[in-house]
Amino acid sequence: MLKLLLSFKKTAKVQEESSDRLILDTGDRSLTLEGLSAGLVAVIKTLGAGGDTEETLSDLILEKDDASKLPLFYYYIQQFTNEGLICHTLEAEGKPLATLVPFARPYSLEFQDLEPEKKYVLSRFAYCHNDNGEMVWESPFLKAQLSFADWRGAAMMGNLGKPQDANGLTEIPGISAETAADLLTFLYGAKMLVAEGGQSETTASQTTASQTTASQTTASQTIASQTTASQIAEGEALAQWEFHDLLFHYRTRRGRNPKIAGKTFRFLGKIKPLPAIKPQVYEDFIELYKPDLEKLKQTDLPFTRVLEERTSIRTQDSQPISAEQLGEFLYRAARVKEVMATEKYEVSRRPYPSGGASYDLELYLAIDECENIDPGFYHYCPQNHRLGKISAKNNQVETLLKQAGGAAGPDSGWEPQVLIVIAARFARVSWSYDAIAYSLTLKGVGVLQQTMYLVATAMNLSPCAVGLGDSDLFAAAAGTDYYAETSVGEFVISSKKKEF
Numbered sequence: 001m002l003k004l005l006l007s008f009k010k011t012a013k014v015q016e017e018s019s020d021r022l023i024l025d026t027g028d029r030s031l032t033l034e035g036l037s038a039g040l041v042a043v044i045k046t047l048g049a050g051g052d053t054e055e056t057l058s059d060l061i062l063e064k065d066d067a068s069k070l071p072l073f074y075y076y077i078q079q080f081t082n083e084g085l086i087c088h089t090l091e092a093e094g095k096p097l098a099t100l101v102p103f104a105r106p107y108s109l110e111f112q113d114l115e116p117e118k119k120y121v122l123s124r125f126a127y128c129h130n131d132n133g134e135m136v137w138e139s140p141f142l143k144a145q146l147s148f149a150d151w152r153g154a155a156m157m158g159n160l161g162k163p164q165d166a167n168g169l170t171e172i173p174g175i176s177a178e179t180a181a182d183l184l185t186f187l188y189g190a191k192m193l194v195a196e197g198g199q200s201e202t203t204a205s206q207t208t209a210s211q212t213t214a215s216q217t218t219a220s221q222t223i224a225s226q227t228t229a230s231q232i233a234e235g236e237a238l239a240q241w242e243f244h245d246l247l248f249h250y251r252t253r254r255g256r257n258p259k260i261a262g263k264t265f266r267f268l269g270k271i272k273p274l275p276a277i278k279p280q281v282y283e284d285f286i287e288l289y290k291p292d293l294e295k296l297k298q299t300d301l302p303f304t305r306v307l308e309e310r311t312s313i314r315t316q317d318s319q320p321i322s323a324e325q326l327g328e329f330l331y332r333a334a335r336v337k338e339v340m341a342t343e344k345y346e347v348s349r350r351p352y353p354s355g356g357a358s359y360d361l362e363l364y365l366a367i368d369e370c371e372n373i374d375p376g377f378y379h380y381c382p383q384n385h386r387l388g389k390i391s392a393k394n395n396q397v398e399t400l401l402k403q404a405g406g407a408a409g410p411d412s413g414w415e416p417q418v419l420i421v422i423a424a425r426f427a428r429v430s431w432s433y434d435a436i437a438y439s440l441t442l443k444g445v446g447v448l449q450q451t452m453y454l455v456a457t458a459m460n461l462s463p464c465a466v467g468l469g470d471s472d473l474f475a476a477a478a479g480t481d482y483y484a485e486t487s488v489g490e491f492v493i494s495s496k497k498k499e500f
Contacts, residue, residue: 007051
């Protein structure tokens with residue numbers, strides 16, 4: 001049986017107001033506990049002073065109250081646990097070994113005996129990182145951080161990259177069979193481990209069906225052969241998640257995120273915010289055509305028609321897109337309408353939305369063919385509505401264009417006339433937003449791409465978003481710092497093939 005010490009989180013403070021009334025300050029709220037028995041007061045004060053085992057805490061109830069108060073004791077322990085206030089520390093051989101510290105609520109933790117004939121392996125979703133000077137482990141399946149008191153935990157975690165039982169862990173010098181078994185049970189309860197060879201009923205039936213499907217393609221057979229035992233054990237839904245995707249998802253949503261998320265202005269007074277408009281440092285500029293918006297309001301295609309006809313088009317006309325069309329497209333989709341100074345930083349207004357009006361996205365154009373504009377690499381200056389020339393068409397620009405064309409398929413032979421690379425000045429968002437900055441950037445890419453789709457459709461052009469690009473290649477071509485500004489999306493715009 002595991003020896004677990006229960007204690008309040010370090011952020012929780014207990015204040016005694018009277019013999020039967022305590023104030024529990026959790027760090028983000030204050031709970032008034034009143035009408036408490038002497039035993040419950042002793043238990044709660046012990047939880048706040050380093051804690052003890054559940055058995056010892058229950059003895060306090062028996063000593064100061066009587067057995068009739070035990071149900072209430074267990075109720076309080078459960079409620080404190082649900083509220084994410086109770087830490088669980090595993091003791092092994094008289095010393096603390098591992099601690100689970102909850103960071104969100106509702107929180108639950110349940111331990112069960114492991115099957116001795118099975119081996120267990122570290123979940124592919126578990127990971128370790130440095131959190132304010134302490135190495136902690138996390139998993140998307142538990143709202144808590146795991147830390148180890150000494151080298152024993154780290155050593156055993158290192159070996160759990162491969163399936164192990166308790167006997168296998170005792171090969172580490174200084175690790176007893178009892179310590180190994182206790183830690184395996186503790187880690188399994190913390191959802192850090194999965195059983196080797198386990199398989200859900202749904203996945204098992206699906207696997208059997210897939211094995212007997214005559215129409216299964218060679219590609220799907222290859223993918224299936226690469227599926228690991230631990231992925232199969234996870235079940236149908238989890239098997240289709242990759243580590244980085246699930247990590248990004250749960251760390252940028254409320255519920256399982258240990259950080260305060262949102263607009264906290266965390267660098268206010270520490271780092272100067274970037275200006276709303278990126279400074280222009282180019283020697284050569286091309287002034288772009290500005291359409292008559294009032295006229296377009298009268299003559300443009302109806303919105304519903306534009307919305308219904310929007311589609312990705314991977315063909316283009318032999319007559320390339322014109323400079324006038326490109327200018328109208330950029331003006332309607334991405335120009336700066338207004339720059340405003342707020343109390344904390346500059347913001348702007350543009351045709352598409354952006355989190356906190358941050359507008360971190362910048363447009364760079366790799367031009368292969370455009371009437372009256374030379375091939376090359378350009379930066380769109382949204383405030384002045386012009387292109388700043390970065391370079392002529394070189395090998396880097398050519399590769400960016402070919403990569404975008406390859407998105408249509410290796411046999412399409414499609415090379416776009418104009419590739420718009422969407423880059424982000426990350427600090428425009430991360431300066432003010434905590435925990436969700438990059439997710440806001442990607443949402444911004446999505447709404448900008450949809451805006452460009454609709455404008456292109458209204459203008460009878462060929463639009464196509466590209467699913468993958470090379471951020472390192474872009475940074476080299478644009479001369480930007482990868483960590484300060486690099487590409488986060490791509491979009492192709494070309495003339496539409498005439499129909500006869």
